[in-house]
Amino acid sequence: MALRDITALPAWESLRAQHADLTGRHLRELFAADPGRAERMSLTAGDLYLDYSKHWVTAETVECLVRLAEEAGLRKRIDAMFNGDRVNLTEDRPALHVALRLPAGAELVVDGQDVVGDVHAVLRRMGDFTGRVRTKQWRGATGEPVATVVNIGIGGSDLGPAMAYEALRDYADAGIDVQFVSNVDPADLRNALAGLDPAATLFVISSKSFDTLETVANATAARKWLTNALGEAAVSRHFVAASTNVAKAERFGIDPANVFGIWSWAGGRLSFCGSVGLSLMTAIGAERFHELLNGFHTIDEHFRTAPFRQNMPVLMGLLGIWYTNFFDAQTRAILPYSRRLHRLPAYLQQLMMESNGKSVRGDGTPVRLNTGEVFWGEPGTNGQHAFFQLLHQGTRTIPADFIGFAEPYADLGNMHDLLFANMLAQVWTLAFGKSAEENSEEGVPAALVPHKVVPGNRPLSVILAPRLTPSTLGQLVALYEHVMFVQGALWDIDSFDQWGVELGKEKALDLLPALTSEASHAGHVDEVVRALVGVYRLLRGRASGPGEVPGVRAGSTAASCRGFGVR
Numbered sequence: 233m234a235l236r237d238i239t240a241l242p243a244w245e246s247l248r249a250q251h252a253d254l255t256g257r258h259l260r261e262l263f264a265a266d267p268g269r270a271e272r273m274s275l276t277a278g279d280l281y282l283d284y285s286k287h288w289v290t291a292e293t294v295e296c297l298v299r300l301a302e303e304a305g306l307r308k309r310i311d312a313m314f315n316g317d318r319v320n321l322t323e324d325r326p327a328l329h330v331a332l333r334l335p336a337g338a339e340l341v342v343d344g345q346d347v348v349g350d351v352h353a354v355l356r357r358m359g360d361f362t363g364r365v366r367t368k369q370w371r372g373a374t375g376e377p378v379a380t381v382v383n384i385g386i387g388g389s390d391l392g393p394a395m396a397y398e399a400l401r402d403y404a405d406a407g408i409d410v411q412f413v414s415n416v417d418p419a420d421l422r423n424a425l426a427g428l429d430p431a432a433t434l435f436v437i438s439s440k441s442f443d444t445l446e447t448v449a450n451a452t453a454a455r456k457w458l459t460n461a462l463g464e465a466a467v468s469r470h471f472v473a474a475s476t477n478v479a480k481a482e483r484f485g486i487d488p489a490n491v492f493g494i495w496s497w498a499g500g501r502l503s504f505c506g507s508v509g510l511s512l513m514t515a516i517g518a519e520r521f522h523e524l525l526n527g528f529h530t531i532d533e534h535f536r537t538a539p540f541r542q543n544m545p546v547l548m549g550l551l552g553i554w555y556t557n558f559f560d561a562q563t564r565a566i567l568p569y570s571r572r573l574h575r576l577p578a579y580l581q582q583l584m585m586e587s588n589g590k591s592v593r594g595d596g597t598p599v600r601l602n603t604g605e606v607f608w609g610e611p612g613t614n615g616q617h618a619f620f621q622l623l624h625q626g627t628r629t630i631p632a633d634f635i636g637f638a639e640p641y642a643d644l645g646n647m648h649d650l651l652f653a654n655m656l657a658q659v660w661t662l663a664f665g666k667s668a669e670e671n672s673e674e675g676v677p678a679a680l681v682p683h684k685v686v687p688g689n690r691p692l693s694v695i696l697a698p699r700l701t702p703s704t705l706g707q708l709v710a711l712y713e714h715v716m717f718v719q720g721a722l723w724d725i726d727s728f729d730q731w732g733v734e735l736g737k738e739k740a741l742d743l744l745p746a747l748t749s750e751a752s753h754a755g756h757v758d759e760v761v762r763a764l765v766g767v768y769r770l771l772r773g774r775a776s777g778p779g780e781v782p783g784v785r786a787g788s789t790a791a792s793c794r795g796f797g798v799r
């Protein structure tokens with residue numbers, strides 16, 4: 233279902249007028265002209281509170297943005313996703329991640345299949361398996377209980393569970409540590425395995441396809457590490473999988489009874505509510521995991537039913553479009569005031585950028601607007617002492633999302649109050665700044681005044697929740713999932729494919745023989761990478777091969793490459 237080109241809608245025209253009207257107006261002015269603005273420009277969804285009063289909008293702008301979503305047909309698009317229609321056009325399948333957290337009693341039948349029944353059957357198997365691991369009934373080949381779970385996966389099969397495990401460490405109550413290995417750089421696996429006892433280690437191979445180069449390489453190396461210590465027969469007691477590819481997992485040595493299914497309609501970056509969350513469930517237990525799912529479902533229901541004017545993901549998605557397409561903002565800073573959320577920016581990078589980094593519309597025609605915000609960030613207060621200077625006094629427009637919690641997860645004196653005070657101070661300063669007059673009144677020498685002016689007027693959202701719990705984490709992640717959906721829908725792109733990434737994967741496999749083979753002319757090497765292949769082979773002490781570099785002797789060592797600046 234193609235949406236209408238949003239730039240042709242009447243609301244787009246009104247937004248152009250709003251843009252002209254608001255350009256050059258400062259947040260100080262907007263606040264002065266609109267008493268009660270902060271209270272009015274706020275809303276709640278589940279346990280989340282959003283303050284969007286520090287944005288370059290008036291009530292009228294918000295109405296125009298909401299009208300844009302209505303005129304574009306967003307409601308139909310939301311319904312289509314929740315109903316299981318094939319909204320992933322290029323892969324011709326539904327994007328039904330919301331089904332992963334439907335309660336057991338709900339009904340959803342897609343193509344004659346009882347989706348809720350299937351989802352809960354896997355959740356029950358996960359609960360049973362992780363329960364046995366947690367209570368030490370599951371034993372390794374030598375009879376040892378599991379002390380460490382090593383999750384091997386990449387992209388969505390890593391970032392989701394890794395981010396959530398870090399966020400919910402305080403709920404990890406079974407004394408089981410979880411390590412995450414994703415990168416094909418051998419340093420990653422080596423770090424994770426350092427000091428581990430193979431007899432007490434359980435590997436979860438998390439890969440929807442069981443085919444991803446990095447994951448297969450890490451899993452194979454981990455298998456070798458284990459069998460060197462415990463022998464081949466140990467594999468089925470120390471490896472389990474989250475995958476659709478039962479046959480391949482079985483060939484690896486995993487008992488099919490310990491392969492936990494995923495469905496093609498659950499995109500990798502949207503999958504940790506299902507079996508990709510297995511290692512997380514092992515750490516926090518099935519009950520807490522279900523609290524997480526309920527949190528997701530709370531926001532799913534809010535998104536599905538709330539009028540756009542009071543719909544948090546819709547408003548946040550629209551604000552992203554407002555800055556991207558009218559003010560040419562390129563990036564959005566994610567600033568959690570919680571050390572526990574230190575992997576959230578990385579997680580959101582995949583969610584938002586793999587989903588919405590697209591330049592053609594559903595019908596294959598080029599987009600005519602910028603798409604895909606670049607997400608980045610770090611937890612406060614660390615970010616304050618690193619990149620906030622650019623936010624305060626730099627020349628760019630960088631909308632920011634501040635995320636804070638009222639209750640601490642550790643009560644150490646007044647440290648949590650200090651953390652929250654810092655967040656509010658940044659919100660205040662970014663929004664209001666400090667003028668030349670205010671500096672002069674304080675006696676700042678005239679020559680210094682321009683340097684000490686902090687312009688303020690930086691657009692930002694503040695998202696608050698009572699406490700970081702499994703439920704509030706689920707709510708927060710679901711919020712951003714739906715922000716992504718809103719933007720993808722309005723830009724009319726397919727948010728659920730990733731063809732650029734797929735090409736990179738193919739190319740890596742194509743190039744590998746050129747780096748590793750004994751034969752000097754293996755692989756498909758062309759002008760773009762020929763010299764690099766040659767230098768690599770020389771540094772590895774291999775025959776110069778297809779990437780022969782003029783001036784570099786075949787078979788030479790690193791020393792002969794120094795002329796190329798290679799050390």
Ligand SMILES: O=P(O)(O)OC[C@H]1O[C@](O)(CO)[C@@H](O)[C@@H]1O
Pocket residue numbers: 386387388389438439440441442443444447499500501586730733734
């Ligand atoms: O779970 P798999 O099949 O190993 O895929 C891993 C990741 O690779 C991607 O396809 C591309 O990065 C992601 O979408 C996915 O999360």
